[in-house]
């Protein structure tokens with residue numbers, strides 16, 4: 093674990109991408125094969141089966157450190173990460189270990205089926221052999237969610253650096269259902285037949301938000317438009333007599349959407365579709381909240397299947413008759429897709445959404461204003477001659493959302509509400525990042541559900557750093573998407589801007605602090621919209 | 623019952639009715655006893671000040687021409703019906719705990735303190751008392767400081783690496799206390815040590831008092847990185863990433879603070895390195911300090927007050943949180959730490 097811990101320290105100490113890529117590339121050149129494989133697996137969201145649940149982990153860590161559980165639970169939200177809380181709260185280790193990352197992965201897997209008392213002894217013994225950083229990583233192996241500042245993209249770049257292979261090829265090789273048990277370094281990275289894994293999806297191409305007026309995109313004839321659906325982005329892969337449904341986060345969701353199984357009856361082998369999963373009322377999408385009931389359910393009760401049936405609105409064809417179409421122009425892929433879906437019956441779970449005419453931009457802007465009526469959240473613009481790229485790349489795909497402006501901001505102050513909400517924290521001050529600082533720029537009061545307000549209230553109580561009368565300064569941790577109608581320069585505000593009708597559009601639990609927007613982003617919005 | 627408490631918590635600060643004085647008040651008062659020179663403890667506008675002789679020069683440096691009397695560590699002074707004395711708090715040079723005795727009952731207001739001896743500040747000395755007022759900046763069991771020598775080795779190792787890579791190391795630290803402590807930990811043979819004006823101002827004051835600090839080169843508008851290869855720059859945190867720092871060309875940035883213990887804070891700070899070192903007591907330090915006073919009653923202020931007080935109650939002490947309005951104004955505890 094020492095080599096892996098050193099890698100982690102190099103990555104974690106730096107905010108610079110080049111340093112992280114160098115550190116990972118060095119690791120991929122030098123580490124033993126099994127450690128390299130597990131590193132790729134971990135940084136692409138694959139982890140060993142959970143050997144201990146987090147409740148037990150907390151109890152054991154509290155017991156070992158001589159803290160009552162309540163004290164542990166108070167410290168946890170301050171630290172913000174369970175693996176880290178445990179690593180910090182335990183007394184210093186009495187022994188040490190020179191074992192590798194794969195050894196500790198194996199250690200955890202071997203104990204997964206043992207009785208609890210034995211697992212406890214094993215975990216306590218491990219804690220007593222690992223230093224603080226190694227312990228943190230060991231705990232992360234158990235709890236999962238290996239988000240330590242290395243995106244899959246960054247890792248792929250490092251792998252490209254270390255192996256001399258092109259990044260897009262590696263990105264595709266790393267997709268799919270492999271694990272360090274089913275794949276070797278050779279089969280995953282080097283083997284010439286990259287089609288070994290039938291389930292493997294293609295790296296998703298992600299659109300940018302269109303901030304400038306569409307006229308900046310040039311003549312409308314070069315573009316195709318369709319509604320921007322508010323669903324779950326997914327690829328449907330039909331190969332080897334099976335079907336696979338992949339999320340954008342590269343999560344295999346096949347079992348969660350059993351209605352897609354019958355796609356095999358209509359569509360040929362060697363087909364890969366890209367589209368949006370939405371809950372469907374027979375003619376149009378249901379609200380996102382209907383779909384939300386289906387997310388996170390591994391198995392779907394019959395009643396829910398009937399209430400919120402899901403269809404794939406397929407808008408792109410990535411593989412046809414086993415051939416990779418991604419380099420072909422979008423317009424060509426799309427017409428081939430239309431041919432493929434033409435014979436598919438109307439009640440099938442795969443549908444071809446209509447395209448919107450792009451006669452001129454003002455005409456399309458008028459259509460876009462009706463997006464809500466179509467139960468869409470805006471318009472997607474795709475360049476007719478564009479290939480299907482991978483990752484978020486500017487230029488060919490744009491989402492032209494209905495919501496005028498949003499920014500992801502950090503909550504830094506909280507204040508209790510009035511009347512009905514007097515016992516809740518409902519008034520918040522938000523900040524954008526400016527280098528190492530946080531610059532407050534707006535307050536917002538509305539937009540969360542009562543349940544969310546209750547949850548954030550409990551959190552605020554536990555994470556108050558300072559109090560000034562009714563106002564509490566809280567640990568900067570939670571990121572919220574702030575939606576607003578307009579932005580103006582303002583000398584009265586420290587940030588230099590004033591917002592019109594700011595509100596909390598959603599709680600971005602998925603976003604770490606470092607992904608919140610910056611003062612530069614805010615100023616860029618001011619230049620464009622102010 | 624019915625008797626005035628020795629000290630009480632008022633909107634102006636900690637008040638002693640028997641002596642009619644305040645400790646570290648934040649609104650103007652007639653008589654202020656000051657534990658140390660940090661901005662959240664020593665404010666302008668009081669009629670009369672009392673502090674230790676070693677805190678006095680910094681107070682004058684920061685607050686200008688104030689009516690300041692001094693009391694040596696351990697010297698007992700009578701104010702009204704109270705006997706008061708100052709005792710080392712180990713927080714920064716000159717920092718004190720204040721002991722107040724009225725009719726045989728002893729309270730100690732400890733201000734900010736740390737139990738680790740930093741080799742520069744007068745080392746913390748526990749003062750037996752009935753009631754102890756403690757801070758709780760790091761009052762959670764996840765805060766545990768490494769020995770100072772370990773942190774010194776990390777910082778000097780980073781400096782050497784920067785020098786080898788042709789970078790200037792810039793270390794952010796609060797200009798009173800932390801900056802001088804870090805200076806005293808540096809190995810001057812690695813390279814030149816440059817200081818920001820705010821840090822150098824305090825250095826000058828402390829050197830004149832007889833504190834030993836390594837030689838430093840104040841940064842001026844003409845300072846260029848090329849003239850000081852392999853330099854370490856000590857500057858207030860706000861100077862990192864500012865226009866001021868640009869003169870140093872390729873830099874590696876570091877922060878030195880107890881908050882660097884937390885990965886989330888380290889990453890938010892977006893510095894290249896975070897060094898875990900604090901002028902406040904860690905969890906074990908707080909508990910050992912409280913135990914050493916023998917106090918039965920503890921008031922908890924500044925920090926994780928509720929949690930820490932609950933723990934003190936759990937281990938059998940009569941603990942209470944200082945009322946919430948008693949936390950002063952908006953100050954960034956992270957920057958001050």
Ligand SMILES: [Zn+2]
Pocket residue numbers: 658660663713734
């Ligand atoms: Zn202080």
Ligand SMILES: [Zn+2]
Pocket residue numbers: 660662663734
């Ligand atoms: Zn303080």
